[in-house]
Amino acid sequence: MVKLTYTGEIRTNFDVGETIGRGSFATVKLCTDVFTKQQFALKVVSKDDPAFDEKSLAHEVDAMMRVSHPNCVHLHGVFEEKGKFFLVLDLVTGGTLMDRIIEMNHFSEQDAIHVTRDILVAVEYLHSIGITHRDLKPENLLYASGDPASPDYNTIKIADFGLAKVMSGRSTMSTPCGTPNYVAPEVIDPARGSKVYGPEVDIWSLGVIVYVMLCGFPPFYQTSTPALFKEICKGEFGFPSPYWDGISSQARAFILKTIVKQPKKRMTASECLEHQWIKSGSPDETFSGKLPSR
The missing domain is CATH 3.30.200.20 (Phosphorylase Kinase; domain 1)
Structure with missing residues (x-):
């Protein structure tokens, strides 16, 4: 250090x-x-x-x-x-991703894919050098520029490495940390005792961020933190109508491969980048009523 x-x-x-x-x-x-x-x-x-x-x-x-x-x-x-x-x-002047979510209410899928791809290439890089961010959330994702005419207007940068963990040798992660709405269940589950967790926690947080971008609210919500954590540990959520009616099955499938209770069943950052929704750029297929199993 x-x-x-x-x-x-x-x-x-x-x-x-x-x-x-x-x-x-x-x-x-x-x-x-x-x-x-x-x-x-x-x-x-x-x-x-x-x-x-x-x-x-x-x-x-x-x-x-x-x-x-x-x-x-x-x-x-x-x-x-x-x-x-x-x-x-770095001086970044475009405000946070949360600022734009509030401004726009929710993102188009094309805009959400662009943001998600920026986050994923950064997360893939961080994980490749042994760093887990541990606090990915819209408030820690910054737009490089606030000028719509700038080529960096839609460029996202990950910020705030205050909870980041550098993994080296036999080092592990077991400290409960993160932001309640975006934290993975293995970090907060009281049943896990002192068990360690891995970089998969960043993928869970990413999935929650994508969910929020597309509909404007999180998949897990309770007025008290203990109740929220209990809901997160169950890992059960839905895509309520009418908010998700016009959103593609590809987007839902992506979320269902990231917000997964079992860490090892989540996609890696590299796998996320190869997912059909990310590679499609701008899907026009709306929900068919059938989702892949988790």
């Missing part, structure tokens, strides 16, 4: 500008490289904040330093000064 000890002062290398976002223990500011004039997002982390955990930040940095993919937010450098850490990140 890398140590958070980088030399130099942030203002020697960057002009720090206005605040563009806030998190639980961090502020995000616009910054500009004084030499190249390229703009970045600067995550300013206060060591004095009660919510700050240096070990967790070190894990996040360790994961991000290993990642270099066009569909993942890139970490360009880390600086440490008295009382603060500064993380220099």
